[in-house]
Amino acid sequence: MWFGNEQNPKGPSWHKARPVIKELSDTRVALRAPPLQPNVYMPFAFDDEPDCFDLDSPDTLEAIDYRSPKPPGSERSDRRITIWSSGWNFTGRPLLDGASIGDLQVELVLEEIDELPINCSLFRREDLTRYAKGYFSEGWLGSFHHGFGEPDERNIYDLSPPHWPNYLAPLNNQWLGLNGQNWLYFEAQPLREGSDDFYWLCPIGHRRCLRATFSVARHLSNAGNSYRVQRSPIDNYRDLMEKIMSTITVELSEQSRQEQLSIENPENHYPLFHCTAAQVEQAKHILYMRSDIGYRDKSKLQDADHRAPKEDVAAFIDKRVQPRPLPGCLGIGPAFAKTDTVAPKTSPPAEIKLQAENK
Numbered sequence: 001m002w003f004g005n006e007q008n009p010k011g012p013s014w015h016k017a018r019p020v021i022k023e024l025s026d027t028r029v030a031l032r033a034p035p036l037q038p039n040v041y042m043p044f045a046f047d048d049e050p051d052c053f054d055l056d057s058p059d060t061l062e063a064i065d066y067r068s069p070k071p072p073g074s075e076r077s078d079r080r081i082t083i084w085s086s087g088w089n090f091t092g093r094p095l096l097d098g099a100s101i102g103d104l105q106v107e108l109v110l111e112e113i114d115e116l117p118i119n120c121s122l123f124r125r126e127d128l129t130r131y132a133k134g135y136f137s138e139g140w141l142g143s144f145h146h147g148f149g150e151p152d153e154r155n156i157y158d159l160s161p162p163h164w165p166n167y168l169a170p171l172n173n174q175w176l177g178l179n180g181q182n183w184l185y186f187e188a189q190p191l192r193e194g195s196d197d198f199y200w201l202c203p204i205g206h207r208r209c210l211r212a213t214f215s216v217a218r219h220l221s222n223a224g225n226s227y228r229v230q231r232s233p234i235d236n237y238r239d240l241m242e243k244i245m246s247t248i249t250v251e252l253s254e255q256s257r258q259e260q261l262s263i264e265n266p267e268n269h270y271p272l273f274h275c276t277a278a279q280v281e282q283a284k285h286i287l288y289m290r291s292d293i294g295y296r297d298k299s300k301l302q303d304a305d306h307r308a309p310k311e312d313v314a315a316f317i318d319k320r321v322q323p324r325p326l327p328g329c330l331g332i333g334p335a336f337a338k339t340d341t342v343a344p345k346t347s348p349p350a351e352i353k354l355q356a357e358n359k
Helices: 125-137 235-246 254-261 277-290 310-320 350-357
Strands: 018-024 027-033 079-090 102-112 144-146 163-165 167-178 181-190 196-203 208-218 249-251 329-332
Touching (some): 027 235, 079 235, 102 235, 125 181, 125 196, 167 277
Antiparallel strands (some): 144 163, 181 196
């Protein structure tokens, strides 16, 4: 297409995709992606990482500066290095929609843990799932912001406002088989203003893991919150992400292959984790309450209630949490867990599981 619009944003041409190859000592990561296509919203340091990384050097990976001390027994990563980053601008109608209506950004990061419990390995699916949970219990996906009440109930002197989560996650959690390696995948829906995030995790050692994080940001007029930006569909951004990840190959070093072979994973055992029904209901309330931020309905008076109808917000969340198997799906869970416990860990084929759990 010559031009895009809010309903069909135009991204980069896949015909211009080029190889991206990263050598991590003896482990090789390769994929294809269009060249960097920046906009004014992107950092300047994209796509300038080296092609080779010496993982035997103590100076290669950078220590992570957490705001809080690492608790005993924690399995969050201690060091990381970005091995590739890029981004692509999406456009709409010239002049009418400006230079950008959104973008897709990606970071491919190598993470390393100092210590794991005895006999644990990120090659074990159970252990990788537990590692992913650390992004919520000790990472940014578990962060909160100050909530508020109805307009006539708000008190600027309230010293104990409610704490609302910044994300509804994990969503669409599933295991994927991509070009010979297993990947753990999940999504995060922002409740406060922010990007829609998509996470892909693949172990390359007992204590090392690749994390690909794709972030979709939409830059629309009169849409200053996470609900209102949904008027521009996310499909084209997600399609580009899935095209890129369909090409990724991870060739393990000999040492990593031996580590992988030393770990047994039961057949058809794909442990998953999910948000709860209570979190889904809370997300509906948060998005509804925030749906007037940066938005004004021109048909209403300035001091009127500009929030979206509750039922429209609820319908969006109900649709957003539905499982959507990606190509190569090995196991996928329900929309959400019925209780606060982790969902069953043995996953039958995706089609069967979806039919059973969506009845």
